[in-house]
Amino acid sequence: MAIRLRRIVSARKIPKGYFAVYVGENQKRFVIPVSFLNQPSFQDLLGLSEKEFGYNPTGGLRIPCDEEIFLDVTSRLN
Numbered sequence: 001m002a003i004r005l006r007r008i009v010s011a012r013k014i015p016k017g018y019f020a021v022y023v024g025e026n027q028k029r030f031v032i033p034v035s036f037l038n039q040p041s042f043q044d045l046l047g048l049s050e051k052e053f054g055y056n057p058t059g060g061l062r063i064p065c066d067e068e069i070f071l072d073v074t075s076r077l078n
Contacts, residue, residue, distance in 0.1 A: 022060050024067045029060075032074060039077050045070065 014020055018031045036042040045063050052064045063070060 020060055022062045023065065023070045024063075026067075027062065028067060030070070030074075036074065036077055041073050042077060045073060 014031055017034055019034055020029055020031050022029055037046075045065060048065060049061065049063050053062055
């Protein structure tokens with residue numbers, strides 16, 4: 001069973017219990033549950049972000065991977 005991720009393009013409000021990440025070359029914005037932060041596979045994606053952008057990047061949380069990989073990883077979570 002896949003999880004449908006809420007993708008917000010223009011709205012800036014983030015529901016309680018969620019946070020925004022920017023994925024891929026085009027920096028597509030996805031709003032995902034904070035519960036993903038505890039998942040080892042999502043932590044691997046965060047490790048990629050830390051390697052590329054450092055621990056305190058400016059702006060939003062960017063994940064440097066293809067959208068397809070991000071969607072594959074997050075669809076397996078929950």
